[in-house]
Amino acid sequence: MHWPKNMILRQSLQILWRTPLHEVLLWRSRWAEGRRRCYSTALSERLRERFAFKKATHSIAQLYLDPEISTELRLASLPVEQKVVVLHGWIDSAPRKLSKRLTFATLRGAQFDFVTSNGSSAVGLNGDSSEDLAGKNTIQLVQMHPENIKEDDYHSLRRMKQETPVCVEGTVGIHKGTDGRYEITIVKITALNDTMNFASQVRETKQWDPKDRYLQLRTPALQRALALRSRVASLVRTEFSELGFTEIETPLLFRSTPEGAREFLVPSRTNAGKMYALPQSPQQYKQLLMAGGVHRYYQIAKCFRDEDLRADRQPEFTQVDLEMAFSSAADVQAVVERVLTRVWRDVRGVHLEMPFKRLRYADAMSLYGIDKPDLRGGLELIDLSAFATSTRHSNYPVFEILKYRPSGPSDAPTLAGAPDGYPTLRSPLMYKIDLAKEPAEAWLKAAASEFKLKFHSGTSDVGAVAAVIMQAYNIQDGDILFACTRQQVPFENPTPLGRQRLHLLHGKVKSDEIAPLWVVDFPLFTPVERQEVVDGHIEFDYDSLMSTHHPFTMPVLSDESLGAVLDVASSAPDTHTQLDACTVLGQHYDIVINGVELGGGSARIHDSMLQRLILAEIMKVRGVLRDPEAEQPENPFTHLLTALSMGCPPHAGLAVGFDRLCAMLYGSESIRDVVAFPKTQSGADPLVGSPSEVRADVLLSYHMQLADKK
């Protein structure tokens, strides 16, 4: 596996072992005179070649930009004899022996010129396919060999494997039969390292072993992904600094939080028995910065979540985090729109219309059956509450339908499957309108029995109702209807029709269109979901509420929201008033693009009494009491409540998933493509072998030991 098959090593060791000790000692004594053993000499000569190499004069792209070269070549399309260039890179395609004395090969440049010296996007960031890029960054090498090459001639192109990193000195000529592409006639080529046998990365398309991540990174596709991510970060920062934001790093060694079921713990050696926790977001520290008089804060922050990695998640991820003092939700949204608009313009050349669309949570759920709708492709749901109510399940009264008109006979939609973890969840009723076979109202009859519909008109003449509906919503012969029920304000998300809509639209929306959207007025609280699913319906415990996002979100300033919260939170302990999760709205907002939730934020509670009431009386956080005078030592929010009471200004903020943002700009479904060293589904990094076992005695120095198996 090592360089020339350890030949030299073996040889020399034999020599060494054949050598009597006194001679070895003699050699050692000759050190000072600089005499070396044959072994070290051979080895060090080879190594010196690898470490003392010429500086590159050009990247491949720079060759084409060099006027000296292009002029010469225009005059005579011969190699530019008088100018020897030095290139760095890898042998990209296996060298081809053309004659006894002639070898060709392709060199892949050491540097993809994605970004020009002034930082603006050049080759590759917009548009170019990986193949284009590969082309742009390769050049043909030609080597004329001497009369006969020794078998061990290390510096013959002919002997070099693919992916050998080389330093090439040569002259530039026109590659015959190409549209003016260059080729290099080798004067000297030096192998700068060994390489094992594997196909060139550039044309490699296999499934990659995570262990080979660094090889995969050599592919133009991932080189482009890395360059794009770097460029996006730079654009985001430029925009923020132009908007007067201060970039501030907040600690990663944070403290364990009550809701931190999914946090990583970090035992401290110097504080026996105590732990830090890695933050799931800089939320608390950035609110402390607001109390600290910081006007506009941002950070591209590392965050951590120790959860079983469903879907496309990573245990460590990056978010663009911002917070603004003396500001409202609208102020934050305006900033985020500017940043996203700039990024899409500069990276993708796409213009986003400002201000972005806004949709209330309730409307998103009733029109699209999901809180992060993809606005492209239409297919809005139809709420039929005006006509009938479902009595099948008291909490799921709303009767709604989705009308689908097939594009042709071949277009036969299917029912959406149940989502992961909810195999028993109900599917919509699917009904094809076929007037030749049955009366128009057949579908409604079917729905009526399926969902135990109660018609408001009280009429039993379903036909009449069906007629009105079909006319109102232009339902025609051949249309396919999907019917189902939902909660008044759905906490089941997506709803069955929401799932069905996604299923119908899957793969049908133009991908180049970008449809940004703010979803606002979320319920401040969400009823806790019960374990059981009864007759396909998810059961909720409307008496025990949790924060829909986090307990620092400010309620909407209406009687129904702020008023109701205060009413309940401040009522005497013995009066069992109850909060209506559906009517209480929070000043939370999500930024959604093409059905992907890129981020979310809120106006925060900066009044310590209100925050205290919510934590103590509604969230029922252990250790938090309504009365500030009766402060408990175990209150995990003392620092925040105190900070709020020290003249903390009003503030609002947001966090955008940076990995997700880059993946979207890169045009990939998976964030793994825009993360240099992603973890696997199990949270492992097979490349370096993390996480790994640690010796018990080491653990002990952290005052820890593995739990006894029970």
Added chain:
Amino acid sequence: MHWPKNMILRQSLQILWRTPLHEVLLWRSRWAEGRRRCYSTALSERLRERFAFKKATHSIAQLYLDPEISTELRLASLPVEQKVVVLHGWIDSAPRKLSKRLTFATLRGAQFDFVTSNGSSAVGLNGDSSEDLAGKNTIQLVQMHPENIKEDDYHSLRRMKQETPVCVEGTVGIHKGTDGRYEITIVKITALNDTMNFASQVRETKQWDPKDRYLQLRTPALQRALALRSRVASLVRTEFSELGFTEIETPLLFRSTPEGAREFLVPSRTNAGKMYALPQSPQQYKQLLMAGGVHRYYQIAKCFRDEDLRADRQPEFTQVDLEMAFSSAADVQAVVERVLTRVWRDVRGVHLEMPFKRLRYADAMSLYGIDKPDLRGGLELIDLSAFATSTRHSNYPVFEILKYRPSGPSDAPTLAGAPDGYPTLRSPLMYKIDLAKEPAEAWLKAAASEFKLKFHSGTSDVGAVAAVIMQAYNIQDGDILFACTRQQVPFENPTPLGRQRLHLLHGKVKSDEIAPLWVVDFPLFTPVERQEVVDGHIEFDYDSLMSTHHPFTMPVLSDESLGAVLDVASSAPDTHTQLDACTVLGQHYDIVINGVELGGGSARIHDSMLQRLILAEIMKVRGVLRDPEAEQPENPFTHLLTALSMGCPPHAGLAVGFDRLCAMLYGSESIRDVVAFPKTQSGADPLVGSPSEVRADVLLSYHMQLADKK
């Protein structure tokens, strides 16, 4: 502690408790009509004021830039009646009652305008003192009160405490008796939150309780520190991107490394019994990026070190990390010089001469007795090996002196104390040349007996030798000499004379001068330090060597260095050759400014066989064998060695301590001033209370438990 002393809360609860339950229920039933209890009403009214406030029209600095205002005021120095401005900020000085109807106070603006919209440094970054800043960001408020103010008039300036965040609407006028400074005549002022009693931050200069960090952050000094750090980061990134670097994030959930005695461990829930480790630097990942074909990588990276926090260290710190493929040490140094030169120019207006000075480690030690010399202030040490050798301790033969000429009779230098942890370490011999009292050679006689000097000339005529030395080095009557001994190549660092020099220079160097320096050619290996100190000399075990920096550093390409390493590493297992730690040099370089080591880097070993030989045969890392075919599963470097053998190009890199860099640019001794939320010496954050205890059942979910007390 809460707003108006919970008066309203108490009142309303009394009301509530006096109320029969059926009435409460009645109220509840009236929700829909929007009727509220007196309690909630009072509360929600107050809260609405706090959350629904006007947008600011100006920052204080912007007032002076507004032509509309300045013109109006020039015409008639009356308040600009027709223009009402809205300002955000804090009540900075306690309101002063001037008459029954007139109140004055100072408003501190919500925003220090350090940075203009185009990101260039405006107020504050260069020069301005905190007082200047405080002045620039405050303005006088004037309120005319109505006939009589109610005691609980919440909106009277007179009632407001310092540090109350407010929204002020008012008209602009000239503050009489000032050089044209403005004042605001209040139309309406709204308190946006409560505040407890404490003096204004701007004039506050007490020792800060870490718990009050966010209050300290409000001071102009720290506001400036935060702005400066943000600006430096932005400059560094701009320069790197102009140089074609790609910013790449490397994982923070890394694996435990053999030398990781000081790392933080992170138990994984999803991988029972296994741990991640937080990286002490991105070293391995960035070398993998080089194997991954990344041309130029940089990152402003979070790193972690779980050590007892000596001096000015933090358990989590930030470093500017870079690595360059197909590059040499010189290439890296050129880049770093450009970055630092730009930062000092743009932030401090200081011009640094490129290229920076270079000093070999051996020369730094013999001229200054330390490997991070402060070049300002001279006082070079004098090596007297040419004349005499000390025989007092075989490993400390070099006899050297430091000549100090007092500036006057009052200038009486003292001996430097012993360094922390080395109380028994020897001090230099201090001798004042006093020709009136004794012969010129007296000092040498004293030194001769103290250090058991052996004179090369073999002469016993010490006087003659002394005469030669004193003439050669211009030693005169009244000079003070410090004499001591050191190792040939000192691993004791600083040496006694090095410490003495620092002691003499302390506080004497002009602080505005910036003297950058590259220290190069470090010993690749350092002999392990023995525990005992014999007769004031640190004892070393020259048979057991450790990497001076890290095992990935490339030796210098000379016979004495590379040759010697290969010679030893590759010699047959049974031959006990030994490496001379003093003669083997590594391609490591430190960037030192004014005696502060800002960072260090090296050309790396990219040849897997050489890396393997050094790890296996010299470092003796458990699990690493010389023969790649005999790879061990427990080899912690398999991934790196494999990556190197896959066509990894030559590479070199460096890391600069970002906190230290910012502290230096800010002009502070301590990095705590440029870290938003620093940890204490014990590694704790008293503000949020980290680290903290975690319940045993929670630990159990991580498969961990506290170690049984032994």
